[in-house]
Amino acid sequence: MRRxxxxxxxxxxxxxxxxxLTCSFGPGCSYCADRDAILxxxxxxxxxxxxxxxxxxxxxxxxxxxxxxxxxxxxxxxxMRCICFDQQPSSGSVTTGLVxxxxxxxxxxxxxxxxxxxxxxxxxxxxxxxxxxxxxFSALSNIAExxxxxxxxxxxxxxxxxxxxxxxxxxxxxxxxxxxxxFSGGMQQRVQIAKALSNNPPILLLDExxxxxxxxxxxxxxxxxxxxxxxxxxxxxxxxxxxxxIRMLAQRTSVMLDGKVIEQGLTDQILEDPQERYTQQxxxxxx
Amino acid sequence: MNALxxxxxxxxxxxxxxxxxxxxxCRDIDISVMPGEFxxxxxxxxxxxxxxQRSIYRTNLPHAGAIWYDSMQFGLLDLxxxxxxxxxxxxxxxxxxxSQFLKALPRTTAYDTVLQSALDSSPEGGLEWARxxxxxxxxxxxxxxxxxxxxxxxxxxxxxxRLNIAAAMIKEPRLLLLDEPTASxxxxxxxxxxxLIEQLKQxxxxxxxxxxxxxxxxxxxDREFNMHEGFMVA
Numbered sequence: 001m002r003r004x005x006x007x008x009x010x011x012x013x014x015x016x017x018x019x020x021l022t023c024s025f026g027p028g029c030s031y032c033a034d035r036d037a038i039l040x041x042x043x044x045x046x047x048x049x050x051x052x053x054x055x056x057x058x059x060x061x062x063x064x065x066x067x068x069x070x071x072x073x074x075x076x077x078x079x080m081r082c083i084c085f086d087q088q089p090s091s092g093s094v095t096t097g098l099v100x101x102x103x104x105x106x107x108x109x110x111x112x113x114x115x116x117x118x119x120x121x122x123x124x125x126x127x128x129x130x131x132x133x134x135x136x137f138s139a140l141s142n143i144a145e146x147x148x149x150x151x152x153x154x155x156x157x158x159x160x161x162x163x164x165x166x167x168x169x170x171x172x173x174x175x176x177x178x179x180x181x182x183f184s185g186g187m188q189q190r191v192q193i194a195k196a197l198s199n200n201p202p203i204l205l206l207d208e209x210x211x212x213x214x215x216x217x218x219x220x221x222x223x224x225x226x227x228x229x230x231x232x233x234x235x236x237x238x239x240x241x242x243x244x245x246i247r248m249l250a251q252r253t254s255v256m257l258d259g260k261v262i263e264q265g266l267t268d269q270i271l272e273d274p275q276e277r278y279t280q281q282x283x284x285x286x287x
Numbered sequence: 288m289n290a291l292x293x294x295x296x297x298x299x300x301x302x303x304x305x306x307x308x309x310x311x312x313c314r315d316i317d318i319s320v321m322p323g324e325f326x327x328x329x330x331x332x333x334x335x336x337x338x339x340q341r342s343i344y345r346t347n348l349p350h351a352g353a354i355w356y357d358s359m360q361f362g363l364l365d366l367x368x369x370x371x372x373x374x375x376x377x378x379x380x381x382x383x384x385x386s387q388f389l390k391a392l393p394r395t396t397a398y399d400t401v402l403q404s405a406l407d408s409s410p411e412g413g414l415e416w417a418r419x420x421x422x423x424x425x426x427x428x429x430x431x432x433x434x435x436x437x438x439x440x441x442x443x444x445x446x447x448x449r450l451n452i453a454a455a456m457i458k459e460p461r462l463l464l465l466d467e468p469t470a471s472x473x474x475x476x477x478x479x480x481x482x483l484i485e486q487l488k489q490x491x492x493x494x495x496x497x498x499x500x501x502x503x504x505x506x507x508x509d510r511e512f513n514m515h516e517g518f519m520v521a
Contacts, residue, residue: 011372061372223394230403248392252371266345266371273347277304284305 013097014059015235016083016203021092023053023078023259042075042258052078053089054259058237060203065229065236067250067267069243069282074256076239077127080207082107083237084124085114096121098202119150123196123234127208129188132195135181139166139191142180146198165194169224186217190224197228204228204236210245222248243286247271255279289357290319291462291493292343297352297367299338311517312338312347318512318519320462320495325488327504328497330514336497338517340464342367343495344384345374356382359461379408383460387470389447391439391454398435401425401454408458424453428483445476452483456492463487465496469503477503 024032026049031037035055037044042051053075060066068076081087083094085107093105098121106117118124126132133142143162152158166176169190180188189209196204206225210218222245228234238249246253247267254264255276263276274280299312313335320326328336341347343354343366354366358381361373369377378384391400401424405417412420425435428449434442439450448468455463465484469477477500484507487494498504504511513521 011370011376064375219394226392251375264371265348266374268346269348272341273301275302275348280304 012062013102015062015096015098016058016060016237017093017095017102018056018058018079018083019093019095021053021056021058021079021082021089021094022051023075023082023087023089025050025052039258042073051259053082053092056092056256056259056261058254058261060235060237062202062235063229063233064252065225065238065250067246067253068237068239068256069241069246069253070256071241071282075259076241076256077207078259079256080124080205080237080239084122084205085118086124096203115149119146120199121201121203123199123201123204125189125192125196125204125206125209127211129180129185129192132192133180133188136179138177138179139171139183139194140176142191142195143198146195150199161198162194165197166191168197168228169194170220184217186213186220189213189221193221193224193228197232197234200232202235204234206236206238208240209238210240210242218245225249243271243282255282288321290355291322291324291357292318292320292495293355294318294339294343295353295355297339297342297349297354299335299342299347299349311335313342313514314517316352316519318495320493322493323488323491324509325484325494325496325507327508327511328495328514329499329501329504329511330497332499333516334514335517336514337466340384340466340495340497344378344382344464345369356462380458381461383455383458383463384466385448385451385455385463385468386466387444387448387468387472389439389442389451391450393440394438396436397430397439397442397450398425400439400450401457404454405457420457421453424457425450428453428456429479443476444472445479448472448476448480449483452480456487461493463492463494465494465498467497467499469498469500481507 027047028049029044029047031046032044032049039051056079070076078087082089094107095102095105099117140162143165144158147158163173163176166173171187171190180191210221229236240246250267253267253270254261257278263279271283274283294316297316298314301310301312316339330336338347342349345366349367356364356366358364358377360376398421401421402417405420430446430449439447469480512519
């Protein structure tokens, strides 16, 4: 028996479209308003405005993991924060076919709509678990909180779902009632992932989720991410400064420098035939 | 009959920013591969053989020329201009790549490496079908059953190669790229690879292979090209 659908399938549309996202901190001036202005890294030499993101565009397709690499300060985390409404960008748009068939710019939605989208379409996992978890609530309550935010009021259902998610991310169920502040860094990240998955979001945003973890714990988190993509078919945007992480997870990769995407392509092409000077430096730094 | 693959005037060079130098990969390459044919490319290390293969697979970005591939999904497509999504689709369903190096996920057993490849290319086949195919291919390529549950990191070169081939072949690729699969293998392992290639050929698989070893190629290829310093010389 052989495949029946692969030959007739057409390539699907992007699940998430980010277009010309720009995020600046400062007053701006006529000089840096020009998109071709030469900045000192990402700072305007005339007015001192920091241009954290400059016309960043990105497509995320169903079931794919896309990697974003770049050094600290390149704009990776700002990009993630803008997509999930933690940070208001200066301009640009974010659309998804899951909301009004992609005709609505999510960034222009009302705060209530944004909260609903954030709770049901995006799952965000931060580098610092303190940003994503309530450290004094139990692990189970953290998950329930996310489900309550999306309108669920059925206690038993939330409890069952919470336990199932904790099991999926390999948290011993005897620890379900313990607060994450008593967990190791790797366990905290896995509770964050369980919380992010609580409402079955089709898009997971993972910001440096393995940074600071020791190698064996890092391996467990990476294996978990791959398993979730395989089993749940979740699309993911994975931000990392670690090319080894990107190599393992992502099919396509964008390289960021000073707020801009300077290069994008298939991950193996980026790693083996990097075109830009910075990307070559990055690849040659790979241990 | 139309060629499955037609390379026209392919050139690829690598610019190294730090060194300020351009390295020539290959220049003005023209090759056609007909369906079911096994075309071999020979040449010394650094002659540009792998650059051609990697340009087809888009691990390298060609600078000039065209690589026409007759895709089941997209029709006649220039791989140098195909989108990343198209290339991902082709890699998943139509074009296989086998090198001497094993590209397996860490902490994944030999069995799961092949199983995942089956599920990836034919998700509609289901787990039961994928398991049966995995076991059939692992047996077919003589990978001892007591190795199936182990991580391939510890395998010998020959075992890794057979696993590589099983993972690639389970996808039933229309075009198989063989990138020096016999390099670093001993003679008995080379013979096994030769047998495998003969089997693939009998099965009608279209292949473009590059090899150091001229003796190995003898009697195996339908046509053969030789490369020297980035150019096709014969």
